[in-house]
Amino acid sequence: MRRAIQLILLYARVSVQNFAAYRFDFFMRLFMSFVQLGAELVIVYTIFFNTKSLAGWRWQHMVVLVGVYRIVAGGIRIYIVPNMRAVLEDIREGTLDFVLLKPVNSQLLVSIREFVFWRFTDIVLGLSAAAYGAYKLSVHVTWVQVTTFAFMLAAAFAIIYALWLALATLGFWFIRVQNIEMVFWNVFEAGRYPVMIYPSWVQWSLTFLIPLAFITTFPAGMLTGDSATGVPLHAPLLAGGMAVVSLLASHWFWRYGLKHYSGASA
Amino acid sequence: MSGFPRAFAAMLRVNIANMIQYRAEILLWSVWGIVNPTVLYVMWASAAGGSDDGTVAGLDRNGVATYYFSIMIVGHVTAAWDVYEMSYLVRKGSLSPQLLRPILPIWNSITGNLAYKITTMMFVLPMWAVFFFIVRPHFSTQPWQFGLAAVALVLGAVLNYMMCYTVALIAFWATKLDAVGEIYFGLCMMLGGRVAPIAGLPPVVSELAAVLPFQWMFAFPAELLAGIVTTPQEAMAGLGMQAAWVALTIILFNVVWRAAIRRYSAVSG
Numbered sequence: 001m002r003r004a005i006q007l008i009l010l011y012a013r014v015s016v017q018n019f020a021a022y023r024f025d026f027f028m029r030l031f032m033s034f035v036q037l038g039a040e041l042v043i044v045y046t047i048f049f050n051t052k053s054l055a056g057w058r059w060q061h062m063v064v065l066v067g068v069y070r071i072v073a074g075g076i077r078i079y080i081v082p083n084m085r086a087v088l089e090d091i092r093e094g095t096l097d098f099v100l101l102k103p104v105n106s107q108l109l110v111s112i113r114e115f116v117f118w119r120f121t122d123i124v125l126g127l128s129a130a131a132y133g134a135y136k137l138s139v140h141v142t143w144v145q146v147t148t149f150a151f152m153l154a155a156a157f158a159i160i161y162a163l164w165l166a167l168a169t170l171g172f173w174f175i176r177v178q179n180i181e182m183v184f185w186n187v188f189e190a191g192r193y194p195v196m197i198y199p200s201w202v203q204w205s206l207t208f209l210i211p212l213a214f215i216t217t218f219p220a221g222m223l224t225g226d227s228a229t230g231v232p233l234h235a236p237l238l239a240g241g242m243a244v245v246s247l248l249a250s251h252w253f254w255r256y257g258l259k260h261y262s263g264a265s266a
Numbered sequence: 267m268s269g270f271p272r273a274f275a276a277m278l279r280v281n282i283a284n285m286i287q288y289r290a291e292i293l294l295w296s297v298w299g300i301v302n303p304t305v306l307y308v309m310w311a312s313a314a315g316g317s318d319d320g321t322v323a324g325l326d327r328n329g330v331a332t333y334y335f336s337i338m339i340v341g342h343v344t345a346a347w348d349v350y351e352m353s354y355l356v357r358k359g360s361l362s363p364q365l366l367r368p369i370l371p372i373w374n375s376i377t378g379n380l381a382y383k384i385t386t387m388m389f390v391l392p393m394w395a396v397f398f399f400i401v402r403p404h405f406s407t408q409p410w411q412f413g414l415a416a417v418a419l420v421l422g423a424v425l426n427y428m429m430c431y432t433v434a435l436i437a438f439w440a441t442k443l444d445a446v447g448e449i450y451f452g453l454c455m456m457l458g459g460r461v462a463p464i465a466g467l468p469p470v471v472s473e474l475a476a477v478l479p480f481q482w483m484f485a486f487p488a489e490l491l492a493g494i495v496t497t498p499q500e501a502m503a504g505l506g507m508q509a510a511w512v513a514l515t516i517i518l519f520n521v522v523w524r525a526a527i528r529r530y531s532a533v534s535g
Binding site: 025028031032035039042043045046047049050051052053054055179182183185186187189190192193196197198 | 290291294295297298301302305308309311312313314315316317318322323442445448449452456461462466467468471
């Protein structure tokens with residue numbers, strides 16, 4: 001465990017040092033993070049310029065959802081997306097050999113090599129938006145709300161990590177699957193709005209087949225602590241279960257996929 | 267000039283062959299053009315249910331469905347992505363051989379654009395059909411509106427293409443263009459009537475939309491197609507606006523291109 005933490009810190013330090021060479025880039029991206037959040041808030045403003053509620057969600061609820069969307073969309077670009085991109089690249093080029101030869105758990109190593117630290121700006125901005133929305137809803141945000149929210153976010157990241165690991169593992173069979181990333185962002189797009197706007201069969205699919213509801217809608221609903229959003233009270237239980245199951249399943253799938261890896265010489 | 271049609275046809279053939287080689291990629295690319303308007307349709311239909319009179323921006327549920335089905339078609343026909351590609355071409359030096367040809371590089375890019383739209387037809391037509399049969403939008407558009415909508419679509423595509431390409435020329439001055447591309451694309455979505463119908467835009471945003479060309483690229487053809495533009499006078503005025511913007515953009519392109527090309531020799535070293 002201590003060794004794992006040391007490794008994570010080591011790789012993180014190298015990534016930060018690499019990035020420090022491009023300071024102008026950093027300010028440009030910081031600026032873009034602000035622009036993105038601003039654009040998303042303008043969309044919420046536009047929606048509620050025309051209507052009072054979106055499947056039970058009022059503007060305060062939606063500001064929380066925008067915040068959560070930003071936290072997740074930015075958060076998965078810190079570790080998950082860049083690392084899984086690197087795995088797919090390694091599988092295609094055969095350079096995964098260098099990872100497998102190291103005396104460290106391969107799943108750990110492929111998950112920590114890249115670290116895009118400046119994306120933390122998205123997490124800070126997203127948290128601010130979510131906090132503002134929750135505060136506007138009720139001045140007394142309880143500790144229960146905050147802790148369930150933190151738990152739901154953790155579960156959301158676990159689910160996305162498992163999903164991406166499974167997608168990357170597919171690379172062992174289908175060499176050219178980089179485009180799978182496009183599929184992911186296409187589906188993720190649907191998470192900008194609460195799943196309650198969809199017909200019930202789509203809602204069900206987005207909860208249990210593609211667990212998108214656990215990633216944005218449910219965490220946002222839990223922070224608001226408002227039953228008007230239509231988020232079930234037992235959502236944390238479901239999320240916890242979903243996170244554990246998907247982590248185990250993807251871990252098993254990764255190990256199974258590794259057996260199919262034929263290396264650079266193939 | 268007699269050689270031009272032949273050169274154009276040859277470049278189109280090469281670009282189509284290229285597209286067919288990467289058909290999986292372009293399929294995924296075109297899926298976004300289906301998912302995004304579908305999500306927005308569901309969102310606005312739901313928003314219409316939550317408003318006092320059951321409408322948003324003067325559109326009821328069916329109005330929202332016809333509008334977003336039209337936006338789906340308009341979005342595909344008017345697609346342009348040079349603003350993302352140009353900085354890559356300049357950085358990698360791939361533009362240099364194109365500049366040596368006795369034909370402007372923009373023509374290669376235009377044929378590439380057309381090739382994408384032709385080759386993706388076999389994917390997007392079935393997807394449009396699926397949307398149509400599930401959502402069942404009811405069109406009350408008259409034949410004359412369909413006819414003018416076809417003209418508006420072509421003008422909208424030319425306008426977005428020329429504007430996108432002209433903005434992309436910034437790549438000759440600044441080689442990292444990602445942010446510019448994102449902002450251009452965001453403006454297309456927000457002020458072009460794609461995120462929300464123009465009539466539903468709040469103050470300030472709607473004033474911006476009124477003075478900028480984006481609504482003439484997407485919203486106007488879609489409104490004609492959906493039968494929201496009801497009088498021939500309105501339709502002709504809109505086509506006039508489109509034509510004026512197209513003319514202006516082509517002039518702008520010529521001015522910027524000349525400056526850009528002078529600048530290029532310095533970069534290529």
